[in-house]
Amino acid sequence: MRSSIIGKIEKAKRYAQEPDRVTFSGFTAVFRGENDSHKLSYASGKWHCTCYFFSQWGTCSHIMALQQILGDMLPKEVLASPITTQALEK
Numbered sequence: 001m002r003s004s005i006i007g008k009i010e011k012a013k014r015y016a017q018e019p020d021r022v023t024f025s026g027f028t029a030v031f032r033g034e035n036d037s038h039k040l041s042y043a044s045g046k047w048h049c050t051c052y053f054f055s056q057w058g059t060c061s062h063i064m065a066l067q068q069i070l071g072d073m074l075p076k077e078v079l080a081s082p083i084t085t086q087a088l089e090k
Helices: 002-016 052-057 061-073 082-089
Strands: 026-032 037-043 046-049
Touching: 026 061, 037 061, 046 052, 046 061, 052 061
Parallel strands: none
Antiparallel strands: 026 037, 037 046
């Protein structure tokens, strides 16, 4: 029994070193901002955040931070919005 769980722990450590094995298709998270907490979600290739800025622009600092944190685990098409891509090019 112990050798079986030890093998799984070792395999998990190996997998953790290969984050490209994981691609998210949907999730929800709570982001604690400076002024308030906001609920973020990603589903069907689209982001959503409960902050006011997102409602106006379709992206926000909370989503951009999470995109950086998750990096390669997200599909390439959702790593940057047209707004952030334009801002980074300037």
